[in-house]
Amino acid sequence: MLDVIWRSVAIGIGATALMDVWAVFLHKAFAQPRPNWGPVGRWVWHLRSKIFHDDIGEASPYAHEVALGWAFHYFVGIVYGIILVVLAGTAWLTQPTFLPAFILGIVTVGAGWFLLAPGMGAGWAASKRPNPMQIRALNLVAHTVFALGLYGTALLIR
Numbered sequence: 338m339l340d341v342i343w344r345s346v347a348i349g350i351g352a353t354a355l356m357d358v359w360a361v362f363l364h365k366a367f368a369q370p371r372p373n374w375g376p377v378g379r380w381v382w383h384l385r386s387k388i389f390h391d392d393i394g395e396a397s398p399y400a401h402e403v404a405l406g407w408a409f410h411y412f413v414g415i416v417y418g419i420i421l422v423v424l425a426g427t428a429w430l431t432q433p434t435f436l437p438a439f440i441l442g443i444v445t446v447g448a449g450w451f452l453l454a455p456g457m458g459a460g461w462a463a464s465k466r467p468n469p470m471q472i473r474a475l476n477l478v479a480h481t482v483f484a485l486g487l488y489g490t491a492l493l494i495r
Contacts, residue, residue, distance in 0.1 A: 346419070379398060383399075421437060446480045450473070463476075
């Protein structure tokens with residue numbers, strides 16, 4: 338059982354790392370802004386008292402919010418790796434297929450659209466941002482890359 342847990346954790350870390358590599362590629366190739374995990378860390382810090390903010394930038398800063406944001410980013414990826422193995426079954430670890438990873442990857446976009454974005458003041462699915470459709474499309478692509486990372490990491494460690 339411990340082996341299953343460690344492999345699930347590794348799958349989540351690998352998928353999250355691939356998503357980060359994708360973000361670097363988008364930054365270098367298309368001048369997309371790099372992810373800023375500071376506001377996410379600030380949001381996580383303030384979860385103790387409030388979930389939804391009008392603007393997370395107006396919340397009091399936290400000295401280690403960037404580190405907390407990065408840690409939370411990888412924590413969520415690990416949780417998703419564990420959820421994938423729980424839902425797909427431990428047999429999936431020996432014969433991974435893309436479809437369960439893809440379904441989970443797309444479903445996880447909902448956490449960003451309906452919890453993180455409104456929690457930080459961006460509105461449901463980034464509706465308060467000037468370019469919500471572009472953000473949504475980039476989210477879907479990034480979570481597809483995350484799904485490829487789930488699947489690819491599972492293949493590497495099977």
